[in-house]
Amino acid sequence: MRAVVQAGGLPECPRCAVRMTRRPIGGGSFGLGYHRQREWLLCPACRRSAIFDVRRGTRL
Numbered sequence: 001m002r003a004v005v006q007a008g009g010l011p012e013c014p015r016c017a018v019r020m021t022r023r024p025i026g027g028g029s030f031g032l033g034y035h036r037q038r039e040w041l042l043c044p045a046c047r048r049s050a051i052f053d054v055r056r057g058t059r060l
C-alpha cells in the first residue's frame with residue numbers, strides 16, 4: 001500500500017477495497033519551500049484514514 005502511494009497512485013482501503021481519496025498535508029500550495037512530504041488518505045466508505053509520510057515511511 002505504501003509503495004502505491006509513493007508511486008503516485010491511489011491505494012484501496014484494506015477493509016472495504018474502496019479507492020481512497022488523497023489530500024495533501026502541508027503548505028505546498030502556498031510556496032513555503034516545503035516539499036510535499038505527507039499525504040492524508042481517506043476512505044469515503046468507512047472513513048478510515050491514514051497519514052503517509054512519504055519521505056520516512058508510514059506509521060500505522
Ligand SMILES: [Zn+2]
Binds near residue numbers: 013015016043046047
Ligand atoms: Zn474503507
